[in-house]
Amino acid sequence: xxxxxxxxxxxxxxxxxxxxxxxxxxxxxxxxxxxxxxxxxxxxxxxxxxxxxxxxxxxxxxxxxxxxxxxxxxxxxxxxxxxxxxxxxxxxxxxxxxxxxxxxxxxxxxxxxxxxxxxxxxxxxxxxxxxxxxxxxxxxxxxxxxxxxxxxxxxxxxxxxxxxxxxxxxxxxxxxxxxxxxxxxxxxxxxxxxxxxxxxxxxxxxxxxxxxxxxxxxxxxxxxxxxxxxxxxxxxxxxxxxxxxxxxxxxxxxxxxxxxxxxxxxxxxxxxxxxxxxxxxxxxxxxxxxxxxxxxxxxxxxxxxxxxxxxxxxxxxxx
Amino acid sequence: xxxxxxxxxxxxxxxxxxxxxxxxxxxxxxxxxxxxxxxxxxxxxxxxxxxxxxxxxxxxxxxxxxxxxxxxxxxxxxxxxxxxxxxxxxxxxxxxxxxxxxxxxxxxxxxxxxxxxxxxxxxxxxxxxxxxxxxxxxxxxxxxxxxxxxxxxxxxxxxxxxxxxxxxxxxxxxxxxxxxxxxxxxxxxxxxxxxxxxxxxxxxxxxxxxxxxxxxxxxxxxxxxxxxxxxxxxxxxxxxxxxxxxxxxxxxxxxxxxxxxxxxxxxxxxxxxxxxxxxxxxxxxxxxxxxxxxxxxxxxxxxxxxxxxxxxxxxxxxx
Numbered sequence: 001x002x003x004x005x006x007x008x009x010x011x012x013x014x015x016x017x018x019x020x021x022x023x024x025x026x027x028x029x030x031x032x033x034x035x036x037x038x039x040x041x042x043x044x045x046x047x048x049x050x051x052x053x054x055x056x057x058x059x060x061x062x063x064x065x066x067x068x069x070x071x072x073x074x075x076x077x078x079x080x081x082x083x084x085x086x087x088x089x090x091x092x093x094x095x096x097x098x099x100x101x102x103x104x105x106x107x108x109x110x111x112x113x114x115x116x117x118x119x120x121x122x123x124x125x126x127x128x129x130x131x132x133x134x135x136x137x138x139x140x141x142x143x144x145x146x147x148x149x150x151x152x153x154x155x156x157x158x159x160x161x162x163x164x165x166x167x168x169x170x171x172x173x174x175x176x177x178x179x180x181x182x183x184x185x186x187x188x189x190x191x192x193x194x195x196x197x198x199x200x201x202x203x204x205x206x207x208x209x210x211x212x213x214x215x216x217x218x219x220x221x222x223x224x225x226x227x228x229x230x231x232x233x234x235x236x237x238x239x240x241x242x243x244x245x246x247x248x249x250x251x252x253x254x255x256x257x258x259x260x261x262x263x264x265x266x267x268x269x270x271x272x273x274x275x276x277x278x279x280x281x282x283x284x285x286x287x288x289x290x291x292x293x294x295x296x297x298x299x300x301x302x303x304x305x306x307x308x309x310x311x312x313x314x315x316x317x318x319x
Numbered sequence: 320x321x322x323x324x325x326x327x328x329x330x331x332x333x334x335x336x337x338x339x340x341x342x343x344x345x346x347x348x349x350x351x352x353x354x355x356x357x358x359x360x361x362x363x364x365x366x367x368x369x370x371x372x373x374x375x376x377x378x379x380x381x382x383x384x385x386x387x388x389x390x391x392x393x394x395x396x397x398x399x400x401x402x403x404x405x406x407x408x409x410x411x412x413x414x415x416x417x418x419x420x421x422x423x424x425x426x427x428x429x430x431x432x433x434x435x436x437x438x439x440x441x442x443x444x445x446x447x448x449x450x451x452x453x454x455x456x457x458x459x460x461x462x463x464x465x466x467x468x469x470x471x472x473x474x475x476x477x478x479x480x481x482x483x484x485x486x487x488x489x490x491x492x493x494x495x496x497x498x499x500x501x502x503x504x505x506x507x508x509x510x511x512x513x514x515x516x517x518x519x520x521x522x523x524x525x526x527x528x529x530x531x532x533x534x535x536x537x538x539x540x541x542x543x544x545x546x547x548x549x550x551x552x553x554x555x556x557x558x559x560x561x562x563x564x565x566x567x568x569x570x571x572x573x574x575x576x577x578x579x580x581x582x583x584x585x586x587x588x589x590x591x592x593x594x595x596x597x598x599x600x601x602x603x604x605x606x607x608x609x610x611x612x613x614x615x616x617x618x619x620x621x622x623x624x625x626x627x628x629x630x631x632x633x634x635x636x637x638x
Binding site for chain 2: 089092093096097100101104105108111146147148149152155156159160162163164166167
């Protein structure tokens with residue numbers, strides 16, 4: 001059976017990837033790396049026990065190499081990332097090292113060991129920078145104009161991926177992933193935070209919903225569709241190519257907030273919190289799904305309402 | 320008087336920068352970093368003794384910060400670099416760290432200490448990648464398409480520079496510097512190597528000149544013009560902007576080889592060495608000088624024949 005090495009295995013996306021593998025590739029061997037503790041309580045106990053977990057920094061090259069030699073992964077799902085745009089402004093160097101350099105260490109170790117692993121290099125819609133509405137939906141050949149340290153780190157990772165794929169024939173498929181939504185996402189992400197507040201309000205624990213700028217439009221894709229797209233790309237994506245992972249549809253945050261309240265069957269006053277407003281933010285981002293669809297016949301299975309329902313259900317149980 | 324911190328001070332470009340400063344800003348205080356030994360025998364002894372030299376890796380952030388606090392440089396001329404395209408393919412990770420990460424450490428230290436230093440971030444014409452002749456002379460808004468680990472490292476440095484300049488108001492002027500020529504350049508660079516061979520042949524030590532692909536066209540600029548452009552950019556360049564540093568003129572290597580033999584007043588058979596051919600090389604690179612010229616009224620002072628004469632003179636004395 002095939003072997004997966006998943007970096008950042010304790011994270012939100014990795015948890016859904018594990019659920020996907022448990023269901024669709026139950027015999028796959030799983031190796032995971034994370035420096036954070038993991039909570040896999042959403043996985044069946046037997047499955048959970050089969051996951052081999054390692055705790056070390058991806059800056060520790062000898063440990064990366066040793067694990068690659070032990071695991072001999074067919075697939076490397078590189079999800080470890082310093083992924084907050086806001087924090088990247090606080091600590092740009094840390095963000096760069098913990099995105100670009102950790103990726104470089106993995107790609108270089110695979111090259112040095114002449115491993116046959118296929119690598120998934122995850123990028124971000126942030127790489128496009130501030131875009132004009134008339135240039136959306138964004139295709140992969142749109143100009144990259146990274147406007148934050150996080151976005152620069154992602155573009156650098158992408159450029160390195162291309163050189164490894166072209167220059168050394170390392171098998172690397174790249175993504176530019178758009179906004180994720182889904183159960184278990186932390187509440188500092190807008191949609192999950194709104195859903196949590198709605199459940200809290202419903203239970204009488206708060207009187208209003210606070211939010212930042214809800215006029216912005218984003219392309220939300222359910223995390224369960226994201227991990228399915230990632231696995232399809234690892235299997236069938238073309239090495240060296242880059243693919244948007246998105247829904248192709250844009251919603252304003254204010255419309256999301258309305259839909260969440262409709263789903264919850266309840267309405268609350270909405271209060272803007274100036275502390276949640278960002279100094280510079282992209283008013284409108286929507287991606288084109290066309291290239292991904294052509295390459296691996298991918299269509300999202302979760303509509304926006306399915307996703308919002310799942311997020312509300314999650315907070316109903318979690319709170 | 321103003322203070323300069325020069326990284327990579329033992330290198331070819333730094334040596335010429337020091338000669339420029341000795342002549343044009345004799346009172347400037349000079350701090351230099353390099354892990355290699357330096358040979359400043361071309362400088363007057365008194366001047367040489369005034370240079371404060373430090374030897375540590377630019378990956379050593381506490382040492383970088385301590386030196387910034389001691390030197391309080393008005394100008395940081397960041398010339399330290401892992402600058403060989405060929406070697407970058409042998410050791411891509413080392414190249415990336417010793418270009419992009421060392422730059423990041425400097426920029427981040429300047430930001431953290433809120434230093435008022437102006438930084439010169441040196442990039443390369445390699446960032447443009449393989450270009451079509453009809454797209455030359457290359458302007459700064461041309462697409463970047465880095466095709467080697469070295470070029471990727473340079474583009475990443477440039478993107479970081481832009482974020483620091485825009486996001487933190489760190490004063491950083493960026494360049495894309497084209498092929499340098501001039502005395503004291505090592506013989507593994509084409510023009511210097513040709514000149515050395517011609518002098519050797521003139522003295523009867525060899526019968527022929529060996530070369531790689533001499534059909535390629537390059538934009539050569541004399542290193543003495545390069546350092547003058549750098550100093551003008553540090554003084555008057557706009558932070559966050561990127562400037563080609565080039566002559567605006569293209570010569571094939573075969574024409575250069577002819578001119579060198581004309582200057583030397585002697586001719587030898589030319590033999591192609593397959594080992595000197597590169598698997599992929601850009602056939603034609605010429606830059607546009609327009610933006611640099613407008614910004615700081617720069618025009619090269621050394622014509623191609625002046626440069627070739629100087630390189631021949633250097634080998635006449637050195638051999």
